[in-house]
Structures are given as structure tokens and as C-alpha cells.
Amino acid sequence: MKNNKTNQSKAISAQKPIRLMVFIHDDLDGYDKDKLYNDHFAWLKTELEEISGRGVLIIFNSKSTLPEMTNYQYKNESFYDSGHGWKAMVKAFTSKVEEIRPYDPDLNKFLLLTRNPINSSVAGAAIHKGQSGIASIFYYMAPAHEIGHMFGATHEDADVIYDGWWHDTIMKADWATTLRGNSYRFSDKNRENIRNYLSQFD
């Protein structure tokens, strides 16, 4: 069902929440979960809630709950193959629990959080407007970046903010080669892209 645009502000609190299922890869065993949350997700939750007016739930899953997901072999010379292998795992998982716990394909996203990049040049991968992604903690903004892709944000619409120093917005993708800082927010255009994507859903 489509939202009635004129009614949107009134309907906001009734809109379904965004649910981010984060699978913490086994190679992050021993990492402090609070630190992982604070470094990579706490500010993203605030950003997505401000953009969308929806609640954002971030759920950490680790080896003890889903061993077959958290030991996925993500390292691959082809980030495409790695991303699509993970997509297949997510599909197998969601169809297995379909009866008892259906996941909303549009508002529930599945991110594999890894210690290392996928290969020497790629820190993450996600399907544009899709349900699955992989991101390394190697860069602070990589998880937010891949989640951004899943909600319709693009590299083209990223920008750099100057406030005494240059800070990249989340969808800039050249972290390894820049001296700029992190802005921990999406560009105005990408905020709009995410809003447009979400406005299709209840």
C-alpha cells in the first residue's frame, strides 16, 4: 500500500520500523559488541531515524545463534561473487523462518559485519535497494555505506562537507586514498534518495 503523501507527517508514528539484522562474523570473536555498536551503528540509527521518521532496530546476531551465517567465507577476489553468495545465504535463512517469522523484504536488511575487507581493494558489497550486504569494520563508515546502498543511496549523490575541514558523507567510496574526515551523515541528495525509497512502503 502506498502512503498518502499529504498525510505523511500524521502517519509517521504508525509506520513500520526499519530492522537491521547484523551478523557478526566469527572473525570478530572477542571484539567488544558495545564498541562495535557505538563505532559503526549508534550514529547511523540516529541518522536513519531522522531521515525516515521511522524507528530503527539494530539486532546483533553472533555465532551462538546462527553459526551457519556467521562463518560465511566472504573473502574473495570477486566482491560480486562474495556479495551474491551472501545474498543466497540470506535467502535460505529468510525462507527457512518464513512461517514463524516473516521478514519484510523492503524494511528488513541483512548485513554481515566482518573484520577484514573482502579483498585488497573492496571493503564491502551490497545489492542496490536489495536486502543483503557485507561490510568490514576496517573503515568506520563502511557498514553505514553498504546499508545506504540497500536503501537506495548512490555514490554519484555523495558529497563532501566543509566545516573547517573536509568531511566525506557516507556514500563517498574512496576512504583509502583521502585525508578527509568522516561526516557520519548522508548527503542531502542521498537523504532524499533514502526517503524516496522508504516512502513506497507502509
Ligand SMILES: [Zn+2]
Ligand atoms: Zn558503495
